[in-house]
Amino acid sequence: DQQVKQNSPSLSVQEGRISILNCDYTNSMFDYFLWYKKYPAEGPTFLISISSIKDKNEDGRFTVFLNKSAKHLSLHIVPSQPGDSAVYFCAASASGTYKYIFGTGTRLKVLA
Amino acid sequence: NAGVTQTPKFRILKIGQSMTLQCTQDMNHNYMYWYRQDPGMGLKLIYYSVGAGITDKGEVPNGYNVSRSTTEDFPLRLELAAPSQTSVYFCASTIGWANTEAFFGQGTRLTVV
Numbered sequence: 001d002q003q004v005k006q007n008s009p010s011l012s013v014q015e016g017r018i019s020i021l022n023c024d025y026t027n028s029m030f031d032y033f034l035w036y037k038k039y040p041a042e043g044p045t046f047l048i049s050i051s052s053i054k055d056k057n058e059d060g061r062f063t064v065f066l067n068k069s070a071k072h073l074s075l076h077i078v079p080s081q082p083g084d085s086a087v088y089f090c091a092a093s094a095s096g097t098y099k100y101i102f103g104t105g106t107r108l109k110v111l112a
Numbered sequence: 113n114a115g116v117t118q119t120p121k122f123r124i125l126k127i128g129q130s131m132t133l134q135c136t137q138d139m140n141h142n143y144m145y146w147y148r149q150d151p152g153m154g155l156k157l158i159y160y161s162v163g164a165g166i167t168d169k170g171e172v173p174n175g176y177n178v179s180r181s182t183t184e185d186f187p188l189r190l191e192l193a194a195p196s197q198t199s200v201y202f203c204a205s206t207i208g209w210a211n212t213e214a215f216f217g218q219g220t221r222l223t224v225v
Contacts, residue, residue: 004154034213043116043202043216044155089154098143098162099170100214102154 003027004092006103014111019077021106023090026071030092034100035064035075038087047088048075080110114138118203118217125193125224133188133220135203143206144186145214146170146178148199155202161186193224 005024013019023033031052036044050057050064050073057064063076077084087107091100116137125131137144142163147155157170161180175197177189186205190197200221204214 006154009152036216041218043204043218045216046213049213091155098160098168099157100145101157102147104152104154 002104003030004090004101004103006088006090006106008106009104010107010109012109012111013080015082016079019075019080019084019108019110021075021077021088021090021108023073023075023103024071025073025092027092027094027101028071029094029097030101031095032093033064033066033073034091034093035062036089036091036102037084038089038105044089077108080108082110082112084108085110116203116205116215116217118201118220120220121218122221123223125190125222127193127195127224129193130189130191131193131222133190133201133203133222135186135188135217136184137186137203137205137215138184139205139207139215140183141205141207141215142183143208144180145204145206146176146186146188147202147204148172149202149219150199158188158201190222195224198222198224 034049035047038044066073087105089105090103119134145160146158156172159178161167203217206214
């Protein structure tokens with residue numbers, strides 16, 4: 001049972017345009033969501049997070065939106081740069097569980 | 113800063129062999145995790161620990177064991193390696209509850225033949 005889903009395995013975007021990566025979840029107990037970026041042969045690195053008490057969080061070129069009623073979050077990258085080409089994972093956790101549940105990842109390719 | 117360090121980076125095991133994947137962190141984090149990543153799949157939680165002496169099973173614990181004798185170290189043991197354990201293994205740590213970012217090691221690529 002996949003509690004966190006990233007339905008797009010890959011995405012290609014032109015440099016300078018917006019990249020939108022999507023993530024859906026099924027467990028209503030999740031109250032904290034994170035995005036990680038992963039380059040080949042490296043471990044995931046934290047990108048941005050959002051608590052369920054918010055519907056938006058911004059950090060430079062990266063913005064995460066949370067729609068609790070739809071159990072959906074998205075990561076917007078504006079403007080996209082070739083260095084953003086990586087696999088992006090969303091993850092979710094519920095307070096008191098000590099665990100993160102990860103999605104399957106979306107491979108983003110930013111074309112120069 | 114070293115952060116989370118995993119050794120080895122690569123390993124080939126024969127079926128039935130045993131090995132220990134080492135993980136150490138120098139951030140004084142209480143919470144540590146072991147994940148595996150299979151091709152096209154997300155990261156699946158194997159085991160986690162909320163502090164020295166305390167461990168618990170994650171989503172896919174079968175075939176693995178862990179121990180946490182110190183805050184810094186969280187080794188993962190494979191007793192009888194099977195081809196299904198071919199994967200990339202990541203160790204991670206966090207400073208507190210799950211509502212904080214996790215820091216990951218660079219991973220161990222394990223192949224069981």
